[in-house]
Amino acid sequence: MLNRRHIVIITRELVPYHYGGIGTLFMSIANLFCGAGHSVSLLTTVPETFDEHEFQLHYGDVRLVPVAAGDAADFVDYSPSGGVISTFALHYAFSVAETFCRNFSEDPPDIVVSADFGAEAVILMMRHARQVFARTCFVLHLSGGLRDALEVYHSGQQEDGYNALNEPRNKLVCSLEDTCFHLADMIIAPSNIAWQSVRSRLRVSNDKVRIIPNLLAPDYVKRTPPIGAADDRYILFVGRLDRHKGADLLLEAYLCYCARYANPAPLIMVGRDCHCLAYGRTFLEEWRERIPPEHRGRITFTGQIDHTEVRxxxxxxxxxxxxSRWEVFGIVCLEAMVYGVPVLVNEGTGLAGLLGDEFSDYIFNFEHDYDAVAEKLHELLNGSGDPRTRGKRFQKRGLEIVSQGESEYLHLLDNCIKKLGKEDGKAALQTLDNSLEWLEIVTNISRYLSKDYQAVTRGLGVSEELATSIVREKRHNAVSLVRMITRFFQ
Structure with a gap:
């Protein structure tokens, strides 16, 4: 007999209006739980172009709970590749908590699922640590935070260059994301390498983590076509054209392949162009000049296209x-595998975990092994082995990962073991290097935008007058602020 659960999923990424990895995954989780007979609510931002019929096509019977997020001017999308980085994260977290309380105070859900990126549920988790919604299990999905994105983004620049990680507003978001790991009752990591990266930095206990691979949308798996030989061979890349996704490494390897072998297969790169800090301009502006004239006709840049066209x-x-230089998992890679497409991936990332030992010869160091990648491309594209047999092996591996993920997510509903208590709330304070750093963040943000200043004072539970006094003599009053923060978790 089904033990029917009520699950609330929190994410700003609403498909099809936002095709990010988190949105795609959380849509799949929502459909999986709904299909199993559970009640699912999606707490999200509703865009101006929202269409109810379109929502039902993607989410079925999932209940939509719009976040009343206030001034739309604060909503500036974050781009890991150099877009404007808004400071609205804390405001949005308050809006999420307020919307949640307004809708679920009388009938709290059994489980709440949110992602680390953006710390959307951090204020709600702080209240939970104070025994509000004490019977609800808060599950955090390790999707890859702002720190990961910015570290990769800045890894290609000179040491004396600008680093967005040093901006107070981004320090705050990183601290809030880290706080979520300490406050969550359970953590889901899509790969062990992603979890070990977080654990080594934050010292979070292994006891509350579950390694569960990401899901694909059910319709994606059902519509997978039979594997056959392609009429026209080509190499495919799907992802943003930026440093994070390693688009530059791909082109270096491809040009090496073209230089070494006659009649090379063409390359199709699907994804939007992005500003690259190391270049001081967009990726395409840089690479259209760097690609040798004799190879330019072999490379097609499609730009961003509809997700259905990618198939x-x-x-x-x-x-x-x-x-990719870093991925916690790699949903698009799994999609390719389910379609029976052989994949070459970068080592030391969650992508490598998708292939496992069986396909270890498809894992490369893309930073240094251009020749090895070129040789593998030539081997795959010039008749070495039966392509249909090879494709079936990749498809089998992909479908096994999908099946494993679905089974473990459903099993999770009956095994959300809560680990609550005051120590969980107090542990969040350990994510701040010291009280003065926190105070410095509060002070600098208040200089930038008064709205952020008001949000921070609300979060700390102090009046604006008292906060202003602390700002004026921050070192003298640091102890007072620390006491206030500590009382917040008591």
Missing amino acids: TYFQGASVCLFP
């Missing part, structure tokens, strides 16, 4: 490359 490209691809 068409998968159907005809001979091989797909994923050279």
Whole structure:
């Protein structure tokens, strides 16, 4: 007999209006739980172009709970590749908590699922640590935070260059994301390498983590076509054109392949162009000049396309490359595998975990092994082995990962073991290096935007007058602020 659960999923990424990895995953989780007979609510931002019918096509019977997030001017999308980084995160977290309390105070859900990126549920988790919604299990999905994105983004620049990680507003978001790991009752990591990266930095206990692979949308798996030989061979890349996704590493490897072998297969790169800090301009502005004239006709840049069109490209691809410098998992890579497309991935990332030992010869160091990647491309594209047999092996591996993920997510509903108590709330304070750093963050943000200043004072539970006094003599009053923060978790 089904033990029917009520689950609330929190994310700003609403498909099809935002096709990010978190939105795609959380849509799949919502449909999986709904399909199993559970009650699912999605707490999200509703865009101006929202269409109820379109929502039902993607989410079925999931209940939509719009976040009343206030002034739309504060909503500036964050881009890891150099877009404007808004300071609205704390405001949005307050709005999430207020919307949640307004809708679920009388009938709290059994489980709340949110992502680390953006710390959308951090204020709600802080209240939970104070025994509000004490019977609800708060599950945090390790999707990859702002710190990961910015570290990769800045890794290609000179040491004396600008680093957004040093901006107070981004320090605050990183601290809030870290706080979520300490406050969560349970953590889901899609790969062990992603979890070990967080654990080594934050010293969070292994006891509350579960390693569960990410999911694909049910319709994606059902519509997977039979594997056949492609009429026209080509190499495929799907992802943003930026440093994070390793688009530059891909082109270096591809040009090496073109230089070494006659009649190289063409390359199709699907994804939007992005500003690159190391270049001081967009990726395409840089690389359209760097690609030798004799090879420019072999490379096609499609720009960002509809997600359904990507499947068409998968159907005809001979091989797909994923050279990301960092990924916690790699949903698009899993999609390619389920379509029976062989994939080459970068080592030391969650992508490598998707392939496992069985496909270890498809894992490369894209930073240094251009020759090895070129040789593998030539091997795959020039008749070495039966492509259909190879494709079936990749598809089998992909479908096994999907099945494992679905089974473990459903099993999770009956095994959300809560680990509550005051120590969990107090542990959040350990994410701040020291009280003066926190105070410095509060002070600098208050100089930038008065709205953020008001949000911070609300979060700390102090009056604006008292906060202003602390700002004027921050070192003298640091102890007072620390006491206030500590009382917040008592």
